[in-house]
Amino acid sequence: MAVNACDAPIAPSTTARWATPVEIGVLGAIWGASFLFMRVAAPEFGPAALVELRLALGALVLLPFLWKARASFPLRLWPKLAVIGAINSAIPFLLFAWGAERAPAGVGAICNAMTVLFTALVGALFFGEKIGLARSVTLGVGFGGVVVLASGRIAGADIGPAVMAGSAAALLYGIGINLVRRHLTGLPATAVAPATLLCSAILVLPFGIAQWPATMPSAHAWLSVALLGVMCTGIAFVMYYRLIARIGAGRASTVTYLVPLFGVAWAWMLLGEAPTLRMVIAATLILGSVAMSQRAK
Template sequence: MSAHVSATPQPVPGDAARWITPLEIGVLGAIWGASFLFMRVAAPEFGPAALVELRLALGAIVLLPFLWRARAAFPMRLWPKLALIGAINSAVPFLLFAWAAERAPAGVGAICNALTVLFTALVGAMFFSERIGWARSATLAVGFAGVVVLASGRIEGAAIGPAVLAGAAAALLYGIGINLVRRHLGGLPATAVAPVTLGCAALLVLPFAIAQWPAQPVSLQAWGSVALLGVLCTGAAFVMYYRLIARIGAGRASTVTYLVPVFGVTWAWWLLGETPTLRMAIAGALILGSVALSQRLPK
């Protein structure tokens, strides 16, 4: 999950707003949390490159009608910039999360994903002259302390530090990508930007996917996980997220960030038997607590 864009909220008439918005935020959190479960299932059989190629391609195909409708807004001179943002905001972080999914429980990646909010603020302060203040800086430090706690843990005797670092690096790239999208693609329709960047990212990953395509037959379970990852967690979820932004604004829609790790850990525990550890709980509390505080403190 990395789509953060600005939009003017559009109110929902009647009593529908009282239950539609919380329901959609909950469903979206469950879907994005499940993406780490699907990566955990599919990555060992597909490998990172093939898995990510299919995810990107399927997500772009689902969103293609939105691009076709707004195609006039995308002149050729803009495509190199879109390709760069696609690499930063989709191709490389997806590869890092898929690599981590081969080496650590699904909940670890889901917890690392929450760092996106913190890295977005940090990158904005370091490179785009955004002010964060001492109080918000302290909350960022707490969140990054959670990364240290998580990275120092072991699952069934195996160190998960490399997977945690990969997940944190992916979140950092999300933070960079979000800042780039805000500043360079702000005037474009978000639902059309997504398929362009996903499609460009798919083209960038394609040579690696071909070179590393699995030599052994892939199970139906892994194929099903990849299909759900691309169609549901990437394509359909982006549409749902942009609908939320249009209705309630980017700030309120971003509260889904808090639900993704919860659902990610829950799905992995329920369906894969990956019991969360005390260290994961402490790290998750530190990271999510810092995210919550950083969004509430004045800039």
């Protein structure tokens, strides 16, 4: 999941000092679980129907925030929101759902961590941001982790296509974050999220209808979709923006390190998808490069 906001932190209370680490941990667990839910639901719903339901449910949960700030969203702004929504939500969600049909849930969670590195790379290539030698090296290390992950096989199956899909989704997240920073600055972040999700849901709707499963999905698949949309998309966004308001976007982004760990752990505990040595090496390279990139920044 990729989100972005520029809210400045407010002074934390005594309660917030101990509550913040707990909330970051809970948010990492929720977003890590999103890859588990996609892994369960994607084979029965297919990517398009799954993503349509996820986007619609997430937008529905966040709709009150958009309604409250509706005066800040004139009609001329909505085409821009639709483009950013496609780049930052609709297409990445479809890519991750497609990958979830073909590889363990932990693979997508590990690829998602590349968002931080792609954000820096896109900023340097297209928006004139300087990354310096140290961060350039960390980018190389992170991409090396992707190569390690993509070259592996799990249970005899080639996971390369799923890794490429997850990496492409992370790249789009990186592009989307840069676009949000430059074109939606000043708008309330809690309203931007439902606006882009709503636009994305409308864009994906024809594909979701066309590819709606012929056989009724199981109760487990429906439950996974509901949790993916309501909890992992809607409620998680609210939690994230609360954290940003309290401690700032920089510190709140530390949840990036927890998502792959929880994603792999949930898949192992609940689906029996044990991490391979290659997955561990790739995750170490990618998360290590993210940590070094943030420190260099």
